[in-house]
Amino acid sequence: MDAPTIGRIRSAGALFVSLMLFWIMLNGSLASDVLIVGVVASVVIAFLHRDGLSIFAEARFTPASVVATFGYIGYFLKELVKSNLHIAAVVLDPALPVRPGIVRVHTRLRSRTGRLLLANSITLTPGTLTVEMEDEWFYVHWVTMEAADQEEATRQIVAGFESYLEVMYG
Amino acid sequence: MTMALEIVGGLLLVAGTAFLLLGGLGLVRMPDVYNRIQTGTKATTLGTLLTLAGAACLQPGWTVKLLLIGFFLLFTNPLSSQVLARAAHRSHVAAAPVTEIDLLDEETGEEA
Numbered sequence: 001m002d003a004p005t006i007g008r009i010r011s012a013g014a015l016f017v018s019l020m021l022f023w024i025m026l027n028g029s030l031a032s033d034v035l036i037v038g039v040v041a042s043v044v045i046a047f048l049h050r051d052g053l054s055i056f057a058e059a060r061f062t063p064a065s066v067v068a069t070f071g072y073i074g075y076f077l078k079e080l081v082k083s084n085l086h087i088a089a090v091v092l093d094p095a096l097p098v099r100p101g102i103v104r105v106h107t108r109l110r111s112r113t114g115r116l117l118l119a120n121s122i123t124l125t126p127g128t129l130t131v132e133m134e135d136e137w138f139y140v141h142w143v144t145m146e147a148a149d150q151e152e153a154t155r156q157i158v159a160g161f162e163s164y165l166e167v168m169y170g
Numbered sequence: 171m172t173m174a175l176e177i178v179g180g181l182l183l184v185a186g187t188a189f190l191l192l193g194g195l196g197l198v199r200m201p202d203v204y205n206r207i208q209t210g211t212k213a214t215t216l217g218t219l220l221t222l223a224g225a226a227c228l229q230p231g232w233t234v235k236l237l238l239i240g241f242f243l244l245f246t247n248p249l250s251s252q253v254l255a256r257a258a259h260r261s262h263v264a265a266a267p268v269t270e271i272d273l274l275d276e277e278t279g280e281e282a
Contacts, residue, residue: 022238025234025235025237025238026235026238028234028235080215080216080219081216084189084215084216087192087196087208087209088189088192090196091192091195091196091199091200091209092192092195096199096200096201098200098201098205098268099268100201100202100204100205100265100266100268100269101269101271101272102204102259102265102269102271102272102273102274103271103273104273104274119248119252120244120245120248120249120252121248123212123247123248123251123252124212124215124244124247124248125212126208126209126212126215127208128208129204129207129208129212129251129252129255130248130252130255131204131252131255131256131259131274132256132259132274139273139274141204141205141208141255143205143208143209145271148271148273
């Protein structure tokens, strides 16, 4: 088999596994009728979306990437709380000290899933919002802009998440 | 033990609601559409997650389903905010005058 076919099979398989996990968690049961419905639905959806992305597609399964995954989740939750408090302070301040701007940042990530997760992480932490993606460039709206310079903005917005995602997805 | 869980759950619910309130306040106070997307749709992420966590403490049987809701939220919320912001920018919705720099706009200006 050629490489694209293998890639498609791997991607569809990864999608099937994620769908089945979701289905079982949602039902909270391993009864055979539940499983049969889940398998049929997951196979059909995985087949229809065999070129699509799923969180396990393109992921690396090495001990280092498992460690990085937990590190990523921890770092993400920390950033989420920190930036929510930051935005809360801005909103409550009578002077409304916003300094918005759209800056350009660069990512070293190569895989599509890695970039997707990076853009999502940037967007999920309030204060930064990915507006547009062009290859390895992200355009990020920043409520309290601290640096217009591309390298400094990249360091502040991207670097933290990227170091984990790089190990997980490359 | 149950008592402690109930207190923690109640506190989490209150904290979550407080963040949701601040998100609403931000929606009113922020100067333009991009900043409103930031507070209105995303400062609420933590609010909703805390509310879900509070509900999980009060009803431990729901934990798995609440986790799934949180997971869905974490995947759909940034996508919708990003698409909204991109649509706004592509249809030339003006940013507030206070905006200092718009590198995306300068780029597209060069292409045109």
